[in-house]
Each structure stands twice: as C-alpha cells, then as structure tokens.
Amino acid sequence: MTGTLALVGGAAWTEGCSFDAELLRVSGGDRVVVIPTAAAYEQPRAVVETATAWFGQLGASVEAVWALRRSDALAPGVADPVRDARFVYISGGSPMHLRSVLKDTPLWDAIVDCWHRGGVVAASGEAAAVLCTHMVDNRGGAFTVGLDLLDGITVIPRFGQWSGDKLHRTVRLAPHHVTVVGIDERTALIWEDGSWRTEGAGTVGVFVDGHRVELDAVPSGGGGAGVTSTPLGASRDPSLLRTR
Numbered sequence: 001m002t003g004t005l006a007l008v009g010g011a012a013w014t015e016g017c018s019f020d021a022e023l024l025r026v027s028g029g030d031r032v033v034v035i036p037t038a039a040a041y042e043q044p045r046a047v048v049e050t051a052t053a054w055f056g057q058l059g060a061s062v063e064a065v066w067a068l069r070r071s072d073a074l075a076p077g078v079a080d081p082v083r084d085a086r087f088v089y090i091s092g093g094s095p096m097h098l099r100s101v102l103k104d105t106p107l108w109d110a111i112v113d114c115w116h117r118g119g120v121v122a123a124s125g126e127a128a129a130v131l132c133t134h135m136v137d138n139r140g141g142a143f144t145v146g147l148d149l150l151d152g153i154t155v156i157p158r159f160g161q162w163s164g165d166k167l168h169r170t171v172r173l174a175p176h177h178v179t180v181v182g183i184d185e186r187t188a189l190i191w192e193d194g195s196w197r198t199e200g201a202g203t204v205g206v207f208v209d210g211h212r213v214e215l216d217a218v219p220s221g222g223g224g225a226g227v228t229s230t231p232l233g234a235s236r237d238p239s240l241l242r243t244r
Helices: 019-027 044-057 070-074 095-102 106-116 126-130 164-173
Strands: 004-008 031-035 061-064 087-090 120-124 134-136 143-145 153-156 179-183 187-192 195-200 204-208 211-213
Touching (some): 004 019, 004 179, 019 044, 019 087, 044 061, 087 106, 095 106, 106 120, 164 179, 179 187
Parallel strands (some): 004 120, 031 087
Antiparallel strands (some): 134 143
C-alpha cells in the first residue's frame, strides 16, 4: 500500500496550484511538513514563509525540517516531525544538493515511510526530478542518479521553460524502459489509488521511445522504494497531451 504522490512542475504554493487543497484533504490532517533542503542556498526561510502563508489560507499549519546540510539530515531527532506526518512537501531548488543531503539518511527513510503508510508526499520543481532513479540534469538535459523512489519514470520540471534542444536530448538519452514526463509549473502529476492523473494550471507532456504519447503510457507503478513497475500502456499515439 502507498499513499498519494504529487510531482509538481514548479512554482509551488502560488496561484494556480489548485491541487494543494485536495492533497491536504486526502492527507486527513491539518499540518504540512515542509523540507526546504533544495533551497539551502536560495533563502530557505523565505520558502517556508511562502508555504506557511499558502497553507494557512487552506486551514493548515506548516512545520519545517531544517535539514540544509547532510549533517543535519543525519542528526538525531531530525526525522521526528516526519515520522507521524500525514503530508510532507519537498521544495524545489538545487537537485544535486537535495540528493546529496537526503540520500541514505533517516530523514529520507522517514519520507518514504510516510508515503508507504498512506500519507501524502509532494515534491516541487527539481525535487520532483530527484525522486526518480534516473534524474534529469536540468543543466543540460542528460541523466544522473536520483533517490530511486520512482524507476519507471523521469521528470522534466518547469517543462514550459525547456528548449527544444534540451528536450530532444533528454528524450533521446532516456533508458528504453523509462517514460519521460514533462510537467509545467503550477501543475501536478498525481499518483493516487493505483493510477496517475494531472491537475493544475499547465500542461504535461509524456514521451516513450522518442515519441509523444498519452498519459496512460505512464507506468502504473514506480519501482525502486515505491510500488512495482508494470508494463507501459499500449498507446503510442504521438498526439499532443494537454491536461488541465
């Protein structure tokens, strides 16, 4: 059993992120644990303040986990706020820093456990890419190693800002068993009840074997520390996928 996973394209906690209210409702709680690790060098306190104001409008409080360095993520007790959390949200920022801080730590184990016991885990922007086994390097569009929660898909965050050259490179270099999913800002690809759906203000693009396909081609599982991958959908229709 797993809970709900939301992969957000970026611009978290801004107008258009209509899915946050539903994620909060599904969590069954009124507290959101925010992890600003990826923003360690980009005013993490401002990130938490934005989240606090946003979720405050939705009737929830925010508790931050200040794991800005690897030593923080390994410190005794740092994972305690996550152990009983129903909703964990990882902010965007530097994917390499986020990966290096969280990998093989009690804090990362607690985040995964939150999802496995039915909670909501959301990751925005570069953090959504880091959850994947094959992480897109947003500097050039090639691949590096992520945190291995999802091995059936890889995420291009802030999809609308990508150049055609970078997109072509990523799609071309993707391992044959991996579906490439581009997610616009203020848009979420959500895993819930055994399937994927999209919500928000932007669009989502799905690519398999170099072709643009429909949403049902996204594996209905993620593998790695998450759920087991299943065969890709049969659709190979290259038509544009636009979801709202």
